[in-house]
Amino acid sequence: MSARVVAQAEEAVAEIRAFDAETTGELASLDAILLRSESASSSQIEHLTASARAVAEAEVTQAGRGNAAVIAANAEAMVAAVELADRLDAAAILGMQEALLRGSAPHLVGWRTDAVWIGPGGSTPLTADFVPPHHSRIPEAIDDLVEFCGRDDLPVLAQAAVAHAQFETIHPFADGNGRTGRALVHALLRAKGVTRHVTVPLSGGLLHDREQYVEALDAYRDGDIAPIVSAFAIAGLRAVQHGRTMRARLAVVRNDWRERVRARSDSAVWHLADLLIAKPVVDAKTAARHLGVAETNVHRHLKVLVDAGVLVPASHHKSRRTLWRAPDVLGVLDAYARDVGRRAR
Structure with missing residues (x-):
């Protein structure tokens, strides 16, 4: 070379x-x-x-x-x-x-x-x-x-x-x-x-x-x-x-969540929020496994994030179960895809 x-x-x-x-x-x-x-x-x-x-x-x-x-x-x-x-x-x-x-x-x-x-x-x-x-x-x-x-x-x-x-x-x-x-x-x-x-x-x-x-x-x-x-x-x-x-955009998302979510600093809700950066779509089973709680007990934590606009629930027609998605994180991923798809001049 x-x-x-x-x-x-x-x-x-x-x-x-x-x-x-x-x-x-x-x-x-x-x-x-x-x-x-x-x-x-x-x-x-x-x-x-x-x-x-x-x-x-x-x-x-x-x-x-x-x-x-x-x-x-x-x-x-x-x-x-x-x-x-x-x-x-x-x-x-x-x-x-x-x-x-x-x-x-x-x-x-x-x-x-x-x-x-x-x-x-x-x-x-x-x-x-x-x-x-x-x-x-x-x-x-x-x-x-x-x-x-x-x-x-x-x-x-x-x-x-x-x-x-x-x-x-x-x-x-x-x-x-x-x-x-x-x-x-x-x-x-x-x-x-x-x-x-x-x-x-x-x-x-x-x-x-x-x-x-x-x-x-x-x-x-x-x-x-x-x-x-x-x-x-x-x-x-x-x-x-x-x-x-991408790291900078995710930091903005995380800071925005801190302003919107109403939960104690030691709440399991914040551990769930961390999971959403890695997995921007979750079901109740995934969330419960991450928090180490029973699936029946995870919904109250999901609800806190839904009320804050961090999560959006929707029924998934193929699996016939409810999924929760984090639009802010998905938006970062889609923005990345647009960025890398632009051909260099």
């Missing part, structure tokens, strides 16, 4: 480390909402979109098989990636994809066993834009990738970018390659100690210029690693900016 690209990557790593350190002792639920934002952006790169409310409802009800359910599953894959960061091997990669697809396409879990190719509709292996390796070569290629991920003599973000690009080139799955490959980046950043507390929404940074990201992957396959490293460096800087903006 050129000195310019190396410097760009190191600047991004420094900013990511700083942002991660800043979050210590702040909103306990910030990581959960950043992880949800990352999974939504990663899905949006694959043209899978849904409102923050729909995704949050899908997480609670486990009902439905549309985009919202798929995006909710992507959040599970992100959690799996972070949890498996201390043992990045072939089994860990399979675990990420399994978390992603077990609800929507369990028959596609595991290494692909057929030829695949990437290109417009009607393309063939002869006319495709890219043809990944034969499926018989996947296990050996993944073992090689795992060995590369284990190296400790490389600039971390460059290593993560190249690992991601190589993973996408191997294209080991019949479905879920892009989202699993971006989850792999977060596992690497956690394994290398760049992030310790939060999941930085890198996919939001990539989504800001999706065409550049795709072109960088193409360049990698032509033998040029600089564009993909640069793309991840720029995405890292944007991700930190988006993360700080």
Whole structure:
């Protein structure tokens, strides 16, 4: 890599480390909402979109098989990636994809066993834009990738970018390659100690210029690693900016709640309010489990937040139960989605 690209990557790593350190002792639920934002952006790169409310409802009800359910599953894959960061091997990669697809396409879990190719509709292996390796070569290629991920003599973000690009080139799955490959980046950043507390929404940074990201992957396959490293460096800087903006917006929401809610400082209502930052849609069972009380006793705490306008109850037609949503938090998530969807000038 050129000195310019190396410097760009190191600047991004420094900013990511700083942002991660800043979050210590702040909103306990910030990581959960950043992880949800990352999974939504990663899905949006694959043209899978849904409102923050729909995704949050899908997480609670486990009902439905549309985009919202798929995006909710992507959040599970992100959690799996972070949890498996201390043992990045072939089994860990399979675990990420399994978390992603077990609800929507369990028959596609595991290494692909057929030829695949990437290109417009009607393309063939002869006319495709890219043809990944034969499926018989996947296990050996993944073992090689795992060995590369284990190296400790490389600039971390460059290593993560190249690992991601190589993973996408191997294209080991019949479905879920892009989202699993971006989850792999977060596992690497956690394994290398760049992030310790939060999941930085890198996919939001990539989504800001999706065409550049795709072109960088193409360049990698032509033998040029600089564009993909640069793309991840720029995405890292944007991700930190988006993360700080989201943190500031959530702080405003939390301060506003303190003004509106009438409850003692030691009331369980405030613990429930903390939960809503991480889970902006809850049912009575989830709220009761969080507070450690019986489900029959949680409704009085929910009512305090409803009376203050923090929560809005509604009947969920698919699960046939009442859900409570926090519009202020959902608004922050939807604002983030709009922000990252705007293409850079």
